[in-house]
Amino acid sequence: MVLIxxxxxxxxxxxxxxxxxxxxxxxxxxxAVGVGSIASLTxxxxxxxxxxxxxxxxxxxLHPKPLMAELFGKGTGISKGNxxxxxxxDRNAHFMGGHGIVGGHISLAAGIAFASKFKKEDSxxxxxxxxxAANIGSFHEGLNLAAIWKLPVVFxxxxxxxxxxxxxxxxxxxxxxxxxAYAYDMARDHIEGDEVRKVRDHVKxxxxxxxxxxxxxxxxVSTYRFRGHSMSDPAKYRTKEELEAYKKKDPLMRARxxxxxxxxxxxxxxxxxxxxxxxxxxxxxYAETSPEPPLxxxxxYVYAEDK
Amino acid sequence: MAIxxxxxxxxxxxxxxxxxxxxxxxxxxxxxxxxxAYKVSQGMLSKFGEDRVIDTPxxxxxxxxxxxxxxxxxxxxxxxxxTWNFSLVAIDQIINSAAKMNYMSGxxxxxxxxxxxxxxxxxxxxxxxxxxxxxxxxxxxxxxVVCPATPKDAYGxxxxxxxxxxxxxxxxxxxxxxxxxxxxxxxxxxxxxxxEIKRKGTDITLVTWSRALVFAEEAAALLEQEGISxxxxxxxxxxxxDENLIYExxxxxxRAVVVEEGWPVAGFGAQIAYLIxxxxxxxxxxxxxxVTQMDVPMSYAANLERMSLPNxxxxxxxxxxxxx
Ligand SMILES: Cc1ncc(C[n+]2csc(CCOP(=O)(O)OP(=O)(O)O)c2C)c(N)n1
Numbered sequence: 001m002v003l004i005x006x007x008x009x010x011x012x013x014x015x016x017x018x019x020x021x022x023x024x025x026x027x028x029x030x031x032a033v034g035v036g037s038i039a040s041l042t043x044x045x046x047x048x049x050x051x052x053x054x055x056x057x058x059x060x061x062l063h064p065k066p067l068m069a070e071l072f073g074k075g076t077g078i079s080k081g082n083x084x085x086x087x088x089x090d091r092n093a094h095f096m097g098g099h100g101i102v103g104g105h106i107s108l109a110a111g112i113a114f115a116s117k118f119k120k121e122d123s124x125x126x127x128x129x130x131x132x133a134a135n136i137g138s139f140h141e142g143l144n145l146a147a148i149w150k151l152p153v154v155f156x157x158x159x160x161x162x163x164x165x166x167x168x169x170x171x172x173x174x175x176x177x178x179x180x181a182y183a184y185d186m187a188r189d190h191i192e193g194d195e196v197r198k199v200r201d202h203v204k205x206x207x208x209x210x211x212x213x214x215x216x217x218x219x220x221v222s223t224y225r226f227r228g229h230s231m232s233d234p235a236k237y238r239t240k241e242e243l244e245a246y247k248k249k250d251p252l253m254r255a256r257x258x259x260x261x262x263x264x265x266x267x268x269x270x271x272x273x274x275x276x277x278x279x280x281x282x283x284x285x286y287a288e289t290s291p292e293p294p295l296x297x298x299x300x301y302v303y304a305e306d307k
Numbered sequence: 308m309a310i311x312x313x314x315x316x317x318x319x320x321x322x323x324x325x326x327x328x329x330x331x332x333x334x335x336x337x338x339x340x341x342x343x344a345y346k347v348s349q350g351m352l353s354k355f356g357e358d359r360v361i362d363t364p365x366x367x368x369x370x371x372x373x374x375x376x377x378x379x380x381x382x383x384x385x386x387x388x389x390t391w392n393f394s395l396v397a398i399d400q401i402i403n404s405a406a407k408m409n410y411m412s413g414x415x416x417x418x419x420x421x422x423x424x425x426x427x428x429x430x431x432x433x434x435x436x437x438x439x440x441x442x443x444x445x446x447x448x449x450x451x452v453v454c455p456a457t458p459k460d461a462y463g464x465x466x467x468x469x470x471x472x473x474x475x476x477x478x479x480x481x482x483x484x485x486x487x488x489x490x491x492x493x494x495x496x497x498x499x500x501x502x503e504i505k506r507k508g509t510d511i512t513l514v515t516w517s518r519a520l521v522f523a524e525e526a527a528a529l530l531e532q533e534g535i536s537x538x539x540x541x542x543x544x545x546x547x548x549d550e551n552l553i554y555e556x557x558x559x560x561x562r563a564v565v566v567e568e569g570w571p572v573a574g575f576g577a578q579i580a581y582l583i584x585x586x587x588x589x590x591x592x593x594x595x596x597x598v599t600q601m602d603v604p605m606s607y608a609a610n611l612e613r614m615s616l617p618n619x620x621x622x623x624x625x626x627x628x629x630x631x
Binding site for chain 1: 336337340341344362363364365366367368369392393395396430431432433434435436601602603604606607608609610611614615
């Protein structure tokens, strides 16, 4: 979680001095959701993410260097510089992409799970999306298909209460996204997302259910993003008080507190923080000094190469 | 004359039309409380209220369908797509419903609807957010396709689109929203299907629309120093198309290049090249050339994006070669 936080703080800095282009959607505040969820997976399981994908990628164990290099548009990036912030991909890690069209990836996740079932592999796919995405057709179509075919997929709605500037009450006829599971005769769960172990334990139940062949689950995890929707959003649509209230429930502070209660010394945690900062500094340096992709790459990858 | 930005000109057009006609409403993601993702609808919510400036959930297919249905019974919706990339989620409603409604009902259901929003390529937005789709929509009969390049044109063309009784695809240039230009204080409209000569010249004709006009103008300025005189035809709308304006220019210059932001294969420039060779063949001293985006999805990497985008240098190089 600290790695994600520091990675994104560094990215924000790089963005503000023009080293990162395009959109940059930060995950700061939501770290416990990605980390907790992905902690319940094994390496053979799949992850499908949105344009807010940095946290999920890091939680999957992807190294910050190629991720930062991707943000800088370098050839050493995780998607060779072709993807950028919204499109991290790592086939080996079963990290099936950050996707830029809201909700479009929900059916993709169902498709990946379909393939696992078809091939009789016991991989489970988890799919992250926001409560805003729950309003798009692809969500309904994806969940329905996953339910009728009992696909091994866990749909994780990270409800941060805003889709860009639209608060949930103006977008959701029924505020609780997880009850939509009833419409598909699907298992459901609803948890607070500031406690990382709780997220892990709950998601694990759903993952195991999927692995046993008992079908998909829709989990809503309540969370909050501390920053605007993206770097260009000053987030004027919400009050300072609201933000401050959520910051008091910062999942990082909470995790640290729990570790201390569990007997881990403050100095040890501080030392860990420093080590992580060094790792981030190295990633930044790596990204900065890496070469741009070769110009010969422009026409490469448009079609798959012949086997 | 007032100096307005492209986005202010669009805003003014919508506000004036909505003040006149209570049947017009604006609907889309973030158009109201957020004041528009690209701030085109700034201030409109407080002016017209939530009944006429309507925020929607992320559900492009759904709200495009709402627009089409409401237009069948007499409303005049303006449907904003945050960007045209997301219109693909709604393309079924646009093409299978809106574009065909009047035709397949034997003229019973005119479709006074405007689909509008940010389009075009660039800005390091990567493959899913950086695409020019006018060729897709221009392919489809029943739609009108409008692509303004200047604040003045944006204002006049949007007003005409709103007043039109047909579905209009109004593609704004994301990159040009902040660009400034003179807009007459007096109300005016620009008929759809009327292009404009943006620069007079004698040696070669550049045919453009939307932001490609910027590349064309830069190239023309470069070449002027070399004694090459470039004429620029800004089509402003692709459907209907001001064919004669193109032919008249080509008759004078005997050479033409189409400059566009989209991909080359089956792009709209191919149609223009076909029309020129068909209808002005005798006047041509050189095959019609095209400068387009490269035939690849857009890369995020700055150098590859630069290489992929059409630009003034490529336009100028093409022209120099043609004149050799
Ligand atoms: C189909 C589509 N429509 C609109 C957008 C523009 N857009 C990008 S993110 C976003 C808000 C999404 O909110 P939510 O799903 O709740 O996820 P969050 O950003 O809160 O994580 C919007 C409207 C898009 N990318 N794709």
